[in-house]
Amino acid sequence: MREVFVEIERCTACKSCEIACSVQHSKSKDLFTAILERPAPIRRVHVERALNFSFPVRCMHCLDAPCMAACPVGAMYRDQELGSVHVNKERCMGCWMCAMVCPFGAITADYVMKVARKCDFCRKRVKEGLLPACVEACPTGALRFGETEELVKSKRLSAAERAAKAVAVSMEPGEMTPLEMLRTMGGV
Amino acid sequence: MAVKNFDRPTQMLVERAAALKIDTGVQRLEAQQPQCGFGQLGTCCRMCYMGPCRIDPFGEGATMGVCGATADTIVCRNLLREEVGGASSHVGHARHVVASFKKMLEGKAPYRIADREKLMEVASGLGIETDGRSDTEIALEVVEKAVEDVTRQDDGPMNWIRLRAPAKEMEMWRDLGILVSNAHNEIEEAMHRTSMGNDADPVNLLLACLRIGLVDGYAGLHMATDFQDIMFGTPEPRMIEANMGVLEKEKVNIAIHGHNPVLSEKILEWAVKLEDEAVREGARGINVVGVCCTGNELTMRHGVPMAAHNLQSEVILLTGAVDAMIVDMQCIWPSSTRIAECFDTRVITTESFVKIPGAVHVAFEPEHADEEAQRIVRLAIEGFKERKGKEVFIPAEKSVGLIGFSVEAIVKVLRKLNPEDPLKPLIDNIVDGNIYGAVGFAGCPSIKLRATEMTDRMAVELLRRNVLVVTTGCTAHICAQAGLMDSAATEKYCGEGLKAVLRALGEAAGLDVPLPPVWHMGSCVDNSRIASLLCALAGRLDVKISQLPVAGSAPELVQEKAVSIGTWLLALGLTVHIAPSPRILGSPVATKTLTEGLLNLTGGRAYVELDPVKAAEGLYDHITEKRKALGI
The missing domain is CATH 3.40.50.2030 (Rossmann fold)
Structure with a gap:
């Protein structure tokens, strides 16, 4: 499965993801035309502030999604290929139950079109092999897209590197143990 | 790495760069994608420290900055600041030329009056008495009139507007209240107007943009052209060659890049005079080529080959055949020195306000123009000595043209x-x-x-x-x-x-x-x-x-x-x-x-x-x- 991960320490609150999301959800898909469209396109990612950080909040496409369980008309459904959660606009009756139960505040109410609006995982783009628009727009790599296992693995690798650096710095020069000898020859 | 599809010589060199693992603008542009929507729309304001503020173009988020500035105010202020950047460049250029011309008239700088007819045309247009006066006297008064356009405080229209603007348009500008008097005052006022807590009226700001437009046109462009023609000659038609194929492997290649002919004219003069030194070092001569606008100045007046436009100004260095690139002001990419250091190319900066890490700096003052131009040409010859015998990569393409209009x-x-x-x-x-x-x-x-x-x-x-x-x-x-x-x-x-x-x-x-x-x-x-x-x-x-x-x-x-x-x-x-x-x-x-x-x-x-x-x-x-x- 593929996911979007957020590296909160990299977010500069530039809101590029917000703009890209609006453009992606416009009719024209072009910034200069999209700003003139009515109704205006609605973004599905919101950069919010917490402590001294900023965080792009978007739908996490939960595996056990409360929005799906809460919807009284079965308007929320899962894309079987991507595993992402979507709104069936025909069914949605605008009760906002999904928004109420979402732990992330990732669902907004569109009072003009009378439907719930949420991240659609840029489903079409992703199926065409493109990155989700917010990920592509992020200039610092705070939003990353990839296979879940690879994203998690890269986190493990950076954790390991951090630990190794800490040890390497604090190590006293002394008698060479067999393990250290192995290390000088390319690692353990 | 996907590369763009440019004209053949540019493309060849961009691909050579990629093969050598040297980044060019192509990769740097790619790394900047996608570019910021707020920036592109002009709705990011950094004028004060309550900000930076951005206006949401889709109306969901902020509709005003902290101070209450709307998208209209922010965009128009930003536009005016861009105008100031542009006009300052041209007014600065013109002022440099006028100052050099004045030093020449005072006998302090080795230049001359090349087009007396143009001097007389400008002088009489400015209402200066020419009968029975020496060229120097007349020229000094022309200089005074030019200096007045950055010093006068009487609100009268700039001398260069009176000299060069069409009468009907001048009346129109008077009616619109945009007939400007002093270029430096206008630039100052535009910066003042756009700083935090001043002009918030978008239409008033746009009128200020027109004012800066006039500053650029008359205290910048017209003034620069007039003095350059008087000092270096008014261009006449001649045949030239263009494109990077004008570089010659066996010669000392000097590329002059930037804008101000006060520098490039002297380099050209000394490249001719020092040709023997180049020959002694095994070169078949010195080949001066022009890049960007100083290239245009040299080609219009002397038929110097037009080697490269601005986008090619870093690409041409990838030929490995440029022995020195001499730059003065405006449009100089900081990347030049990073590319030059991969070859035997010297990048030589000459202006005190245009320095680039990795470049050789030779402070070029009109008073010592001859000495400094010689030094620069000799640095190029040194570059050639290091390069001699090494492989170069000069695209064959060159075109011909009749220019000088x-x-x-x-x-x-x-x-x-x-x-x-x-x-x-x-x-x-x-x-x-x-x-x-x-x-x-x-x-x-x-x-x-x-x-x-x-x-x-x-x-x-x-x-x-x-x-x-x-x-x-x-x-x-x-x-x-x-x-x-x-x-x-x-x-x-x-x-x-x-x-x-x-x-x-x-x-x-x-x-x-x-x-x-x-x-x-x-x-x-x-x-x-x-x-x-x-x-x-x-x-x-x-x-x-x-x-x-x-x-x-x-x-x-x-x-x-x-x-x-x-x-x-x-x-x-x-x-x-x-x-x-x-x-x-x-x-x-x-x-x-x-x-x-x-x-x-x-x-x-x-x-x-x-x-x-x-x-x-x-x-x-x-x-x-x-x-x-x-x-x-």
């Missing part, structure tokens, strides 16, 4: 057709439709639009419709490289009417071939020449410039300078095509005013179109409307 040169040719009324043949042909209209191209090559050959394709589309193209700056390099300044292009690209006119003019000029269809009128400050020609035509017809079947175009906008030049043209009443869009679309007021509202004020209009064919059609339609209104 100063207004004086054009009138000289026209005078052969009609000695009493030289503009009449031109006007007759415009009336007949043989010349359907004219478009002036100015500005840069944009890395964003070069792959679509925006400038060259627009030019060809216009020529086909009998629209004459005149050009300056780096768009002139593009046209020369595309072969559009070659007589052969007249037969190849022009409509029948334009072809006939250019044949007749070629004959009048004493050539056995037609004139080329794209006329090189100089560097970017020489947009003044285009304005002078329009001014003369409008004057002769007793109409406003806005009534003429002409338009301006910055087909590949890069620099703030193009924004301020374009605004000057808007003030003159021209339709100005621009691509990509200036950063105004975040403001409904700015967008509407510049694309429609201005028509009622000056007759000018901004027109954005990124497709070369559609843009040419748009300008053609505009010319058609103007012709209809004139009843021709």
Whole structure:
């Protein structure tokens, strides 16, 4: 499965993801035309502030999604290929139950079109092999897209590197143990 | 890494860079994608420390900055600051030339008066008494008049506006309250006006943009051209070669890049004088080539080959054949030194306010111009010594062109057709439709639009419709490289009417071939020449410039300078095509005013179109409307 991960320490609150999301959800898909469209396109990612950080909040496409369980008309459904959660606009009756139960505040109410609006995982783009628009727009790599296992693995690798650096710095020069000898020859 | 598809020589060198693992603008642009939407729309404000503030273009988020500034206020303030950047560059350029000229007059700098006729024309235009006075006395008073345009405090119109602006437009500017008096005061006021807590009225800010446009046009462009012509000569037609193929492996290659001929003229002079030293080091001579606008200055006055436009200014270094690139001011990419250090190339900066890490700095002062120029030429010879025998990679392409179309040169040719009324043949042909209209191209090559050959394709589309193209700056390099300044292009690209006119003019000029269809009128400050020609035509017809079947175009906008030049043209009443869009679309007021509202004020209009064919059609339609209104 593929996911979007957020590296909160990299977010500069530039809101590029917000703009890209609006453009992606416009009719024209072009910034200069999209700003003139009515109704205006609605973004599905919101950069919010917490402590001294900023965080792009978007739908996490939960595996056990409360929005799906809460919807009284079965308007929320899962894309079987991507595993992402979507709104069936025909069914949605605008009760906002999904928004109420979402732990992330990732669902907004569109009072003009009378439907719930949420991240659609840029489903079409992703199926065409493109990155989700917010990920592509992020200039610092705070939003990353990839296979879940690879994203998690890269986190493990950076954790390991951090630990190794800490040890390497604090190590006293002394008698060479067999393990250290192995290390000088390319690692353990 | 996907690489763009440029013209062959550029592409070859960009690919060579990729093979050598050297980044060029192509990779750097790629790394910047996608570019910030707030920035592109002009709705990011960094004027104070309550911000930075951004206005949500989709209306969901903030609609005002912390201080209450709307998108309209923010966009117009930002635009005005861009204008200031552009106008300051041109006013600064002109001031440097005037200061050097003054030092020469005082016997402190080794230059001379090269065009006495132009000095007299400028002097009498400024109302200076010339009878019975020495050239130096007259010239010193011309300098005084120029200095007045950055010092006077009496609110009277700038001397250079009175000298060069058309009378009808001057009245129009007076009525609009934008007739400026002192360039430095205007620049100061524009910075003041845009700092936190001053002008918030978008329309008032846009009028201030027009003021800065006039500052640029008269205290920048016109003033620079006039003094450069007096000091170095007024250009005359001559044949030149263009493109990077003008580099020569066996010679010391000196590329001069930047804008100010006060430097480049001296380098050229000493490159000739020190040729023996180069030969002693095993070179077959010294080959001075021009890059960007100082290249245009040198080619217009001396026929120096036009080696590269701005986008190629870093690419040309990848030939490994440039022994020294000497730069002065404006449009110098900081990347130059990083690329140069991969070869034996010396990048030499010369201005105290333009330094680049990794460059050799030789402070160039007009007083010691000879000594410093010698030192610079010798640094190039040293570069050659290191390079000698090594592999170079010079693309073979070069084109030829007939250039040097100063207004004086054009009138000289026209005078052969009609000695009493030289503009009449031109006007007759415009009336007949043989010349359907004219478009002036100015500005840069944009890395964003070069792959679509925006400038060259627009030019060809216009020529086909009998629209004459005149050009300056780096768009002139593009046209020369595309072969559009070659007589052969007249037969190849022009409509029948334009072809006939250019044949007749070629004959009048004493050539056995037609004139080329794209006329090189100089560097970017020489947009003044285009304005002078329009001014003369409008004057002769007793109409406003806005009534003429002409338009301006910055087909590949890069620099703030193009924004301020374009605004000057808007003030003159021209339709100005621009691509990509200036950063105004975040403001409904700015967008509407510049694309429609201005028509009622000056007759000018901004027109954005990124497709070369559609843009040419748009300008053609505009010319058609103007012709209809004139009843021709």
